[in-house]
Amino acid sequence: MTRPLPDALLSLPHRRDVPFARLTTLGVGGTCRWLFEPTTEAEAQVFVQTCAREGLPWRVLGGGSNLVVLGDVDTPVLRLALPREVRRQGTDLTAPASHGHIALAEAAAQASLSGLAFASGIPGSLGGAIRMNAGAHGSEWVDVLIRFRFLTPEGDLVERAPAPGDFAYRTSFLTGGHVVLSATAHLAEGDPAAIRAQMAELRGKRSASQPLTQRNAGCIFKNPTGQNAGRLIDLAGLKGLRVGDAEVSPQHANFLVNLGQASPAQFKELMDRVRAAVLEAHGVGLEPEVEIWA
Ligand SMILES: Cc1cc2nc3c(=O)[nH]c(=O)nc-3n(C[C@H](O)[C@H](O)[C@H](O)COP(=O)(O)OP(=O)(O)OC[C@H]3O[C@@H](n4cnc5c(N)ncnc54)[C@H](O)[C@@H]3O)c2cc1C
Incomplete structure (x- = not known):
C-alpha cells in the first residue's frame, strides 16, 4: 500500500505480512499486508469509521473457508478477535462473530439446545456464516437467527431482528462494508445424546463424500440452475x-x-x-x- 495508514488504524491491534496460507482453509494465496484484529466491538468500529472517513478500501475476513486468494492483498483486512463468550438466555444462544462456527454447534449441543446441528460440518466463523446465510441439509442460518449486531459501512452500530429480504440462498445484504459483530440463535430444548447423534450422522455423510483430509474451500463452483x-x-x-x-x-x-x-x-x-x-x-x-x- 503506497498511502500511509492513518494513526487511528495503526493504534489498533494488527500484524504485518501474514501469509493467506495461514488465514484460509484452502491454504493458497499471497500475503495479507495489513491484518487488523480488533478484540472489542469498539475497536472494530474505529476501524470501519476510520476507513470510511479516509475513503480507504478494506476487506473483512472470517475463517477463510469460502475464499480463494489469488495474490497479495495490500488493502487493510479486518479479522475480528472478540472474546469467545457464548451467552444463553432461555433457549437463545448469543455468540460473537469471530466464534468458530463448528465450535458454536458443539456449544449448543453441550447446552442441550437443538437447531444448530446443520452447522456442525460447516467450517469458518459465525460472522462469515451469517454473511453467507450458510446452511446444509435443508436448514440455514436465517431459520434460527432472531437478532444480530453489525456495523454499517459508515461504522454505525445496529442491533435488530432479521427483516424480510435480508437473507437469501447463501447470501445476505451484509456485503460491501458491513461487519457482523454477533448473532443470536433461537433454539429448542433437546436431548444432548440425540443432538450429538444427529451431528455425527451429518458429519459421517460429509466425510464419505468430501475430501476433508485435504485443504479445500468447499464447493468451488455454483450449481447452475437445475444442474449439479x-x-x-x-x-x-x-x-x-x-x-x-x-x-x-x-x-x-x-x-x-x-x-x-x-x-x-x-x-x-x-x-x-x-x-x-x-x-x-x-x-x-x-x-x-x-x-x-x-
Ligand atoms: C469443507 C467445507 C465445507 C463447506 N460446506 C458448506 C456447507 O455445507 N454450506 C455452506 O453454506 N457453506 C459451506 N462451506 C463454505 C463456508 O464454510 C461458509 O460459507 C462459511 O460460512 C464461511 O465462513 P468464514 O468465516 O470462513 O468466511 P470467509 O471465508 O472468511 O468469508 C466469506 C465471506 O464472508 C465475509 N465475512 C467474513 N466474516 C464477516 C463478518 N464478521 N461480517 C461480515 N462479513 C464477513 C467475507 O468478507 C467474505 O465475503 C464449506 C467450506 C468448506 C471448506
Whole structure:
C-alpha cells in the first residue's frame, strides 16, 4: 500500500505480512499486508469509521473457508478477535462473530439446545456464516437467527431482528462494508445424546463424500440452475486433473484441493481449465461459489 495508514488504524491491534496460507482453509494465496484484529466491538468500529472517513478500501475476513486468494492483498483486512463468550438466555444462544462456527454447534449441543446441528460440518466463523446465510441439509442460518449486531459501512452500530429480504440462498445484504459483530440463535430444548447423534450422522455423510483430509474451500463452483456443478465436472472427465499441487478431487469433483504447496497461479489455472472444459463438454459456464480475492 503506497498511502500511509492513518494513526487511528495503526493504534489498533494488527500484524504485518501474514501469509493467506495461514488465514484460509484452502491454504493458497499471497500475503495479507495489513491484518487488523480488533478484540472489542469498539475497536472494530474505529476501524470501519476510520476507513470510511479516509475513503480507504478494506476487506473483512472470517475463517477463510469460502475464499480463494489469488495474490497479495495490500488493502487493510479486518479479522475480528472478540472474546469467545457464548451467552444463553432461555433457549437463545448469543455468540460473537469471530466464534468458530463448528465450535458454536458443539456449544449448543453441550447446552442441550437443538437447531444448530446443520452447522456442525460447516467450517469458518459465525460472522462469515451469517454473511453467507450458510446452511446444509435443508436448514440455514436465517431459520434460527432472531437478532444480530453489525456495523454499517459508515461504522454505525445496529442491533435488530432479521427483516424480510435480508437473507437469501447463501447470501445476505451484509456485503460491501458491513461487519457482523454477533448473532443470536433461537433454539429448542433437546436431548444432548440425540443432538450429538444427529451431528455425527451429518458429519459421517460429509466425510464419505468430501475430501476433508485435504485443504479445500468447499464447493468451488455454483450449481447452475437445475444442474449439479460437481456432476458436470465429473462427466467432463476432470476428476484427478492436476496443475502442480492443485487438483480436482477424485472424491468430489466440485472440490478443488491443495495437495500441499499449490500456488495462486496453479490454482487459477486449474479453475480456468475446469471452466473451459465444462463449457466445451456441456455448453455451461460455471460461476465461482467461493469469493475470489486479488
Ligand atoms: C469443507 C467445507 C465445507 C463447506 N460446506 C458448506 C456447507 O455445507 N454450506 C455452506 O453454506 N457453506 C459451506 N462451506 C463454505 C463456508 O464454510 C461458509 O460459507 C462459511 O460460512 C464461511 O465462513 P468464514 O468465516 O470462513 O468466511 P470467509 O471465508 O472468511 O468469508 C466469506 C465471506 O464472508 C465475509 N465475512 C467474513 N466474516 C464477516 C463478518 N464478521 N461480517 C461480515 N462479513 C464477513 C467475507 O468478507 C467474505 O465475503 C464449506 C467450506 C468448506 C471448506
